[in-house]
Amino acid sequence: MAEYVRAFTTAESEQEAVALARSILQARLAAEVRIAGPIRSLRWWKDLVEEVQEWELTMTTTRELLPALEEHLNENPHLGGQYKITSIEIS
DSSP states (O other), X not given: OOSEEEEEEEESSHHXXXXXXHHHHHTTOOSEEEEEEEEEEXXXXXXXXXXXEEEEEEEEEETTTHHHHHHHHXXXXXXXXXXXXXXXXXX
16 A cells, blocks of 8 residues: 555635645645646536636645645635545555
């Protein structure tokens, strides 16, 4: 089983993404946070297709630190609610 994971989330602005990345790194919950954007996202929201501009954060961390990273994100909710996080194992 892989020890390292790549976790992904999005922020609503570049400033929010940078602040979140800094807080993650200062808490030592990731070795690296990459910020890409702006990106365009289309999604279903309240029975309508919504189009938004976001910044994507890609975080490199360990399987062991992933729960603490998720907790950190949930302690810092953004305007749209809690951060959604997706992760994949890497080798």
